[in-house]
Amino acid sequence: xxxxxxxxxxxxxxxxxxxxxxxxxxxxxxxxxxxxxxxxxxxxxxxxxxxxxxxxxxxxxxxxxxxxxxxxxxxxxxxxxxxxxxxxxxxxxxxxxxxxxxxxxxx
Amino acid sequence: xxxxxxxxxxxxxxxxxxxxxxxxxxxxxxxxxxxxxxxxxxxxxxxxxxxxxxxxxxxxxxxxxxxxxxxxxxxxxxxxxxxxxxxxxxxxxxxxxxxxxxxxxxxxxxxxxxxxxxxxxxxxxxxxxxxxxxxxxxxxxxxxxxxxxxxxxxxxxxxxxxxxxxxxxxxxxxxxxxxxxxxxxxxxxxxxxxxxxxxxxxxxxxxxxxxxxxxxxxxxxxxxxxxxxxxxxxxxxxxxxxxxxxxxxxxxxxxxxxxxxxxxxxxxxxxxxxxxxxxxxxxxxxxxxxxxxxxxxxxxxxx
Numbered sequence: 001x002x003x004x005x006x007x008x009x010x011x012x013x014x015x016x017x018x019x020x021x022x023x024x025x026x027x028x029x030x031x032x033x034x035x036x037x038x039x040x041x042x043x044x045x046x047x048x049x050x051x052x053x054x055x056x057x058x059x060x061x062x063x064x065x066x067x068x069x070x071x072x073x074x075x076x077x078x079x080x081x082x083x084x085x086x087x088x089x090x091x092x093x094x095x096x097x098x099x100x101x102x103x104x105x106x107x
Numbered sequence: 108x109x110x111x112x113x114x115x116x117x118x119x120x121x122x123x124x125x126x127x128x129x130x131x132x133x134x135x136x137x138x139x140x141x142x143x144x145x146x147x148x149x150x151x152x153x154x155x156x157x158x159x160x161x162x163x164x165x166x167x168x169x170x171x172x173x174x175x176x177x178x179x180x181x182x183x184x185x186x187x188x189x190x191x192x193x194x195x196x197x198x199x200x201x202x203x204x205x206x207x208x209x210x211x212x213x214x215x216x217x218x219x220x221x222x223x224x225x226x227x228x229x230x231x232x233x234x235x236x237x238x239x240x241x242x243x244x245x246x247x248x249x250x251x252x253x254x255x256x257x258x259x260x261x262x263x264x265x266x267x268x269x270x271x272x273x274x275x276x277x278x279x280x281x282x283x284x285x286x287x288x289x290x291x292x293x294x295x296x297x298x299x300x301x302x303x304x305x306x307x308x309x310x311x312x313x314x315x316x317x318x319x320x321x322x323x324x325x326x327x328x329x330x331x332x333x334x335x336x337x338x339x340x341x342x343x344x345x346x347x348x349x350x351x352x353x354x355x356x357x358x359x360x361x362x363x364x365x366x367x368x369x370x371x372x373x374x375x376x377x378x379x380x381x382x383x384x385x386x387x388x389x390x391x392x393x394x395x396x397x398x399x400x401x402x403x404x405x406x407x408x409x410x
Contacts, residue, residue, distance in 0.1 A: 029237075029240070031146075031237075032234075032236065032237040033139060033142075033143025033144050033145070033161055033234075033237070034136075034143060034144060036137060036139065036143065036161065037139050038136060038137075040137045040180055041136060041137075041180065044180070061240070071310065071311065072228075072241070073229055073230050073232070073238060073241045073311070073332070074227070074228045074232050074234075074238045074241075075237050076237075089228070091227055091228035092227075092228075092233075093136060095135045095182045096135065096180075096198065097184075097198050
């Protein structure tokens, strides 16, 4: 059972913007190779930060509204949210240590 | 120990594992490498109808693991390569080994012009298969004139309303077959002898400022996406001070993939060479693994 949460346009507000803990959303799609490279890194981080930071994925192919709202034009893109506001954006595939460093800043 | 999980690293892993060497492959992401940004590979022998980049590396990974290759998702942070005992320092501990195959690959070269950094993620991209679908019915520009640039431009015609190929010379470097496809594609327009000076826009790409290198004239081109394919920079930072590199930073080896340090080999895109393809990477991976095996066998004897 994965600790990664899958969010949609419908659940985004409740799960991410109104989340009680900080949240990170990975905007991805099936067609994107680098997204698949980052996926296992996020799985691991979701486990490590369980209960402290919510780590979620949003499929941009099935959910068009949310990516449009945040002006997503490259994937993978990670957006970090704290109290419903964007605190950081990471574009492209980055190593675990880099993402981990940014996650620590959210706590 | 193999560093890098693209086609070169996975093939080295397959050969080393079949040779019954205890082999660990370290990859900072999931295995794949740059081929994952390729939609369709049609020049790898054995797949006459082509194969997706993802499926191809997935098969390579499965094949290597079948023979016992251990793949770990770890990032290498340092290397101590001199001497018989070598150390690989990762984000989760140090691993000692006798031979190292470096197959870290390369990353897309940036233009290094105004607006590029600011607008990366806002219309500037280095991966057409990732980001092409965001540019449906919009005009985009591709910068570069090699195989990758023209192939990616062709891919982008599926989504974009128009694809401008901006090239600093008056002819393409891409192979003839790809050139012909591009010439026959009505959505593609070539802008020759031209370089990009600036990418304009604040929150999204609005256009490009161009300069014709022959006439010196400056012009603007309204586009909403800029895709950059002007070559690669090697991921050789870890060995910059220990191995011999060529003027662009690619690792120099002999014909058997050996670097200047005994027991250290390089394979794939990170190596100094003429052609960077899956077909060349796998051959080098196999050779590097074989030479590493011979090196390790030699360590125990005499000397």
